[in-house]
Amino acid sequence: MKKIDLISGLNKRELIELDACTRCRKCVEWCPIVSTTGKYDNTPMDKIKSYRSFIQNTHGLRGRLLGSRIDERKLEEFAYNLYDCTSCGRCGVVCPVGIHCQELWVDVRAIMRKLGYGPQDKVDVALHIMEKVHNPFDLPIEKRNEWIPEDLLVQEKADLAFFVGCELAYRAKPMAVGAVRLLQSSETPYTLLDDEWCCGFPLYILGERGMEFIGEVKNNVKKLREKGVKEVTTYCPCCLNVMKRGWPEVIEVPFKISHIFQILSEKIKAGRLKFTKSFDGKVTYHDPCYLSRGWKEGENIIEEPRRIINSIPGADLVEMEHNKKLSLCPGSGGGLRRINLPLSHKMSVPVLKEADATGAEVLLTACPAVYERLKMTVEEGIYAPKVEIMDLLQFASNHL
Numbered sequence: 001m002k003k004i005d006l007i008s009g010l011n012k013r014e015l016i017e018l019d020a021c022t023r024c025r026k027c028v029e030w031c032p033i034v035s036t037t038g039k040y041d042n043t044p045m046d047k048i049k050s051y052r053s054f055i056q057n058t059h060g061l062r063g064r065l066l067g068s069r070i071d072e073r074k075l076e077e078f079a080y081n082l083y084d085c086t087s088c089g090r091c092g093v094v095c096p097v098g099i100h101c102q103e104l105w106v107d108v109r110a111i112m113r114k115l116g117y118g119p120q121d122k123v124d125v126a127l128h129i130m131e132k133v134h135n136p137f138d139l140p141i142e143k144r145n146e147w148i149p150e151d152l153l154v155q156e157k158a159d160l161a162f163f164v165g166c167e168l169a170y171r172a173k174p175m176a177v178g179a180v181r182l183l184q185s186s187e188t189p190y191t192l193l194d195d196e197w198c199c200g201f202p203l204y205i206l207g208e209r210g211m212e213f214i215g216e217v218k219n220n221v222k223k224l225r226e227k228g229v230k231e232v233t234t235y236c237p238c239c240l241n242v243m244k245r246g247w248p249e250v251i252e253v254p255f256k257i258s259h260i261f262q263i264l265s266e267k268i269k270a271g272r273l274k275f276t277k278s279f280d281g282k283v284t285y286h287d288p289c290y291l292s293r294g295w296k297e298g299e300n301i302i303e304e305p306r307r308i309i310n311s312i313p314g315a316d317l318v319e320m321e322h323n324k325k326l327s328l329c330p331g332s333g334g335g336l337r338r339i340n341l342p343l344s345h346k347m348s349v350p351v352l353k354e355a356d357a358t359g360a361e362v363l364l365t366a367c368p369a370v371y372e373r374l375k376m377t378v379e380e381g382i383y384a385p386k387v388e389i390m391d392l393l394q395f396a397s398n399h400l
């Protein structure tokens with residue numbers, strides 16, 4: 001009988017989590033996949049129950065005495081359902097016993113990937129693209145630095161490096177430009193890698209932790225180490241997530257990792273970053289999943305972006321109905337765009353509707369995946385919002 005190992009790769013906390021679910025249904029109420037699909041047989045709660053039962057049948061006493069008794073058709077169905085999750089983390093915020101599916105399912109995906117269950121053909125495509133061009137978009141490496149404006153003051157060496165990430169470098173370029181203009185304006189010296197590679201997030205989140213993921217991480221850490229930086233900051237929440245969580249699994253990371261909001265917020269507090277041009281109108285802000293629902297309590301980045309917005313003269317910040325730790329997920333994360341694009345499309349509409357309901361003129365985003373997701377929703381005619389979608393740091397840099 002085929003040996004199926006369903007627990008190697010899960011940490012102690014995750015094994016305890018699988019046993020701790022009280023079936024209170026809180027996660028069912030708050031999961032955006034459930035509310036968008038209306039499918040109540042693919043809830044976080046049910047996935048926990050299914051996986052626990054697979055483990056009991058393979059690793060429990062019965063499994064050990066009688067051999068692995070797993071229904072492989074059910075395991076395959078479970079593995080497909082596992083990828084219908086944006087890793088938004090809302091379930092972890094409301095769960096009374098603190099089960100973090102945001103992390104748990106990513107580690108279970110890695111197990112499914114090793115065993116070959118689920119949509120691995122799509123993960124293979126992502127892997128092959130990454131091997132070729134070190135970005136998930138199949139775009140040429142030589143185009144990676146085309147976002148850099150000619151007048152940018154980049155240091156060859158500095159204590160701080162700005163890690164750009166593929167989304168900002170190739171697609172959401174106004175985000176990258178806005179970010180570095182603000183660093184420059186706050187007189188913060190920084191350096192960039194000439195030949196940055198992908199942070200590895202697109203592979204990590206899909207469960208691929210093999211040599212290609214390891215190679216992307218090691219290459220970046222080696223080049224940053226050679227630059228002698230003491231701190232690496234990034235704007236992309238997905239880069240931040242894997243740099244904090246996935247990179248230390250591969251290699252010792254000899255520098256501090258931060259989000260650029262943390263740096264800019266401190267500069268504002270110290271009076272080193274000021275906005276002089278006013279915006280007289282209402283703006284609203286979308287909290288990205290990996291900033292407002294981080295991997296550890298106390299590492300959430302919620303107040304910093306609000307400090308930046310509130311420093312712009314005249315900008316009147318109005319909150320969306322769901323904000324901060326309970327902000328809506330627009331379906332851009334967790335690899336969902338690659339695995340189930342129609343579902344990702346549908347999930348973006350409620351975010352735009354909530355933004356419209358605030359009466360704001362501008363919806364400020366702070367995640368390239370969200371920015372691209374919402375822009376695509378508008379461009380493809382899926383929904384026509386009244387609100388203008390703009391990146392927060394691009395907006396802020398327009399008001400220096």
Ligand code: SF4
Nearest residue numbers: 031085086088089091
């Ligand atoms: S992380 Fe988000 S999408 Fe995934 S199960 Fe939890 S609430 Fe649903």
Ligand code: SF4
Nearest residue numbers: 021022024025027095
């Ligand atoms: S919220 Fe937590 S305890 Fe309640 S059903 Fe969901 S996973 Fe289980």
